[in-house]
Amino acid sequence: MELKPLLIANAQLIDGDTPRPGSLLVTDGRIAALDPTETPDGTETVDAKGQWLAPGIIDLGVFATDKPAFHFGGITRAALMPDAGPLDDPGLVERAAKGGKPDLWVHPVAAATKGLAGRDLAEIGLMKSAGARAIATGRNRIADSGVMRRVLAYAASLGLVTIIHAEDEGLTAGAVATDGEMATRLGLASAPAIAEAIAIARDLALVEETGAPVHFRQVTTARGLDLIRAAKAKGLPVLCGITPAHLFLSDTAIGDFRTFARLSPPLRSEDDRLACLAAVADGTIDVLSSGHDPRGPEDKRLPFAEALPGMAGAETLLALGLNLVRDGHVSPGRLFDLLAATPACLLGLDAGRLTVGMEADLILIDDGTPWQVDAKKMAAYAGNTPFDGMPVQGRATAMWKGGLRVR
Amino acid sequence: MTTSTIRPASDYPPGGDAFRHRHLIGIAQLTPWEISYVLDAAEEWVDLNRSGAAKHDDRLAGLTIINAFFENSTRTLLSFEIAGKRLGADVVNMHAAQSSVKKGETLIDTAMTLNAMRADAMVIRHGSSGAVQLIADKVDCPVLNAGDGRHEHPTQALLDALTIRRRLGRVEGLTIAICGDVLHSRVARSNILALTLLGNEVRVVAPATLTPPAIDRMHVATFTDMDEGLKDADVVMMLRLQNERMDGAYLPSAREYHALYGLTPKRLEKAKPDAIVMHPGPMNRGVEIDSSVADHPTRSTITEQVEMGVAVRMACLDILTRRQRKVAGWN
Numbered sequence: 210m211e212l213k214p215l216l217i218a219n220a221q222l223i224d225g226d227t228p229r230p231g232s233l234l235v236t237d238g239r240i241a242a243l244d245p246t247e248t249p250d251g252t253e254t255v256d257a258k259g260q261w262l263a264p265g266i267i268d269l270g271v272f273a274t275d276k277p278a279f280h281f282g283g284i285t286r287a288a289l290m291p292d293a294g295p296l297d298d299p300g301l302v303e304r305a306a307k308g309g310k311p312d313l314w315v316h317p318v319a320a321a322t323k324g325l326a327g328r329d330l331a332e333i334g335l336m337k338s339a340g341a342r343a344i345a346t347g348r349n350r351i352a353d354s355g356v357m358r359r360v361l362a363y364a365a366s367l368g369l370v371t372i373i374h375a376e377d378e379g380l381t382a383g384a385v386a387t388d389g390e391m392a393t394r395l396g397l398a399s400a401p402a403i404a405e406a407i408a409i410a411r412d413l414a415l416v417e418e419t420g421a422p423v424h425f426r427q428v429t430t431a432r433g434l435d436l437i438r439a440a441k442a443k444g445l446p447v448l449c450g451i452t453p454a455h456l457f458l459s460d461t462a463i464g465d466f467r468t469f470a471r472l473s474p475p476l477r478s479e480d481d482r483l484a485c486l487a488a489v490a491d492g493t494i495d496v497l498s499s500g501h502d503p504r505g506p507e508d509k510r511l512p513f514a515e516a517l518p519g520m521a522g523a524e525t526l527l528a529l530g531l532n533l534v535r536d537g538h539v540s541p542g543r544l545f546d547l548l549a550a551t552p553a554c555l556l557g558l559d560a561g562r563l564t565v566g567m568e569a570d571l572i573l574i575d576d577g578t579p580w581q582v583d584a585k586k587m588a589a590y591a592g593n594t595p596f597d598g599m600p601v602q603g604r605a606t607a608m609w610k611g612g613l614r615v616r
Numbered sequence: 617m618t619t620s621t622i623r624p625a626s627d628y629p630p631g632g633d634a635f636r637h638r639h640l641i642g643i644a645q646l647t648p649w650e651i652s653y654v655l656d657a658a659e660e661w662v663d664l665n666r667s668g669a670a671k672h673d674d675r676l677a678g679l680t681i682i683n684a685f686f687e688n689s690t691r692t693l694l695s696f697e698i699a700g701k702r703l704g705a706d707v708v709n710m711h712a713a714q715s716s717v718k719k720g721e722t723l724i725d726t727a728m729t730l731n732a733m734r735a736d737a738m739v740i741r742h743g744s745s746g747a748v749q750l751i752a753d754k755v756d757c758p759v760l761n762a763g764d765g766r767h768e769h770p771t772q773a774l775l776d777a778l779t780i781r782r783r784l785g786r787v788e789g790l791t792i793a794i795c796g797d798v799l800h801s802r803v804a805r806s807n808i809l810a811l812t813l814l815g816n817e818v819r820v821v822a823p824a825t826l827t828p829p830a831i832d833r834m835h836v837a838t839f840t841d842m843d844e845g846l847k848d849a850d851v852v853m854m855l856r857l858q859n860e861r862m863d864g865a866y867l868p869s870a871r872e873y874h875a876l877y878g879l880t881p882k883r884l885e886k887a888k889p890d891a892i893v894m895h896p897g898p899m900n901r902g903v904e905i906d907s908s909v910a911d912h913p914t915r916s917t918i919t920e921q922v923e924m925g926v927a928v929r930m931a932c933l934d935i936l937t938r939r940q941r942k943v944a945g946w947n
Contacts, residue, residue: 388829394644396745396767396805399829466746510724512744514765 212238212612214249217571220257224563226542228261235569238612242565257573260606263545264561265570266527267552269450270345270372270426271501274308274315278501278523278589280616283605285313285570287501287523288556290372291320292347297331299339306340312615316342316556318372321360327351330363337367342556345372345426348473350408352378358415365421370448370555372424373412375433376474380404385514387475391460397513402477406432413440413447422446424555428494429455429474431484438493448555450496452522453529454595456485462595468509468516469584470595472500475518489547490538496555497533497547499526503591521589525582527574528601534576535602569612576603621781622656631945635935639752639759642768643809651810655778655787657931658924665702665927676705679736679937684726685762686712686742691897691922692762692772696739699929705736723747724754731755737937740764745802758936760929766802772896773806775928777814779921780851783892788815793845793887794836795821796855796877796904799828799866803896804855808834821845823877825866842877846886853894854879857904870903879905884915892917 215235221228222243234245234252248254265285272290279287287309294301297320305317319341323329325348333344344364350373351357364371384400386392392399409425413436416423428434428449440447454472459479462470470476477485488494502519509516530548533539539547545561553561560568582599584592608615628634634653637645665671681700685693693709700707710730723742727750730738737758740748745765752759763769781787792811798804798820811818812835820831821839831838839845846852862870879893893909893916901907910916938946 390830390833393828393830394805394834396765396802398766401829466749506724507722510722510750512723512742512747512750512765514744514746 214252216248216252216254220262223263223545226540235612240567240569261574264549265572266548269496269498269552275589276313281588282523283527283572285610288316288318295320295325297323299335302336302341303339312610318343318345321346343370350374361421362419370422370424372426375405375408375425377404377407387477402430405430409433409436416445425449429477430481434488448495451494452500466513469593471516471518473518495551499523503589504593505591509593521593528603531603571609572605573607575606641749641761643770643773643806648813654931658927661927661930671702674704676703679705681705681707681737682735683709683739695925696929699926727751727754768806769802770806772803773810775924778924779917790816790850792816792851793819793821793849794853797826797857798822799826801855819845843886849887854905879909
């Protein structure tokens, strides 16, 4: 299909710290010019009416390919975690990579070990050739330090980042909440928050020894963030991420046994939540992702400890990210570093920024539109959001993937 | 022994305002006056239960009560069954072992099935914290929590409060030591809530491995030394230690637990001379409690607790069904 050149005019471009008035020209599915003085014949013009024009969100670490939810949320690319499947075979990786095209690109994250069992190396090299953009330990960490060391060294030699889940399995065995007043009052089995820092500390030691680049998908505690901060100061190749849940909710959200707030890692204390916000502001946290994990009533309408962890996060990611801007934690430009530029860099993609030559994955955002999160009316195939009922502001109003209008 | 603590009815708000709950899920939802209202109501049933041959009251005649126990129980189930029958209700028991729960039916589906059979009250025990509330949110009749996971066991706390009140003349301003496996105990949680709410000083005495995190936030003092924790206590409340806790994961052995935390006559001397000894049963004699203490004629309240259990459950079933029975003032 022949793509006509596209000019998005009268926009507020997010290509620096703060939005600036400008226009953007797309030809052949790529960004051709910013503020062009002339346009090719036959250019289609879209009037942005002063809305923000930002790179499409690259959601680093989702558990399902849920196109309606991603499109609602302004997500043009999603890195799919290996847990469903699991993605430990080149054939499966290749199929996952084709999953959403053309209007959503899925970047499979390969299983680090066969069956994600944490014992034998998976065919990482073949999976890379099949389209894997990174590898991951999945929903759990690799318990065996010897296996983890070999995984890191091997992936690094292939130029892949290892995405890590950091929780010590001995401390968290059987636990469904973080130690604290809430878990004790509800009578839920809980684990100390240091389970995260202990796991991070081991892996940072392995990073220091192997030089392998890693990304801790979710760091949610003050102790864990302190370790990341120190590792970055040392110059280690370490990135870390978080989801809005741990920035805006503490463990009080599990009161009344609300299973939509059962997450992995579990929601933390208010002190840890505030430490996470501070770490977003000071640059310790590099990535904001949805952790999108839609789960229906068969997984969630159960007693708390029997329900499965996870939340449908794709639709609320942008609006909650905009909360960070409004609350003064980050600038608009930095928000899109967290949502798009850094994930693109980690996955090795020509996308995620409004610069000439990048894929034209673009969204228009009305940053002021108020709306209310409603678990019953979600585009996702399950409405398990812990933010049900919350009033938010801002949503994607238009979206292009590779210059092709998606909505 | 005294019953002089019963308040006149005029001390309570009129009609349904005296107990403003459709269900009894936990002590956490109750106010001090609601607890005292239930205890006063139970006193009546104690008298009836002791009155000789005819123990039958027909106020729940025609109502169906389902006891749905998803976790094994003998005494609590029996206690609820007797309570329902003494009030004239038709009582049906459902055991998880013989139900479709084992066939993979979800808890909600089971609850909806029971609801469709038009029960007038359900008494539910389940092994998972929060399960009873989950059911209560879905059904049309009052639900009584007979124990959910490690969360709450409200009728146990009420019967314990009644036992204390009858033995010591009051259940306020006392020093009460709750001893043993507090971490895994719903009895402990409900009792901590009820007894602190009523204005007692509550202590938790437990091995460090069986002390819940942040338990001090529930307004209790914690002790790992049993002798210290029992010092000058008015009430020593022992908890049952499950056998599977003694296999090395939480505790090295039963004999070590007995040596450090078993309630022996010598250890009991640390408490006040007239201190009472409680246990929710079933007991592990020789592990958490010595037989000579458990069977002590004046200090042990263990059989009295069982007796109070029936009375308290009668009171709860009566109070919670008043709205359906259209008792004047309850709507």
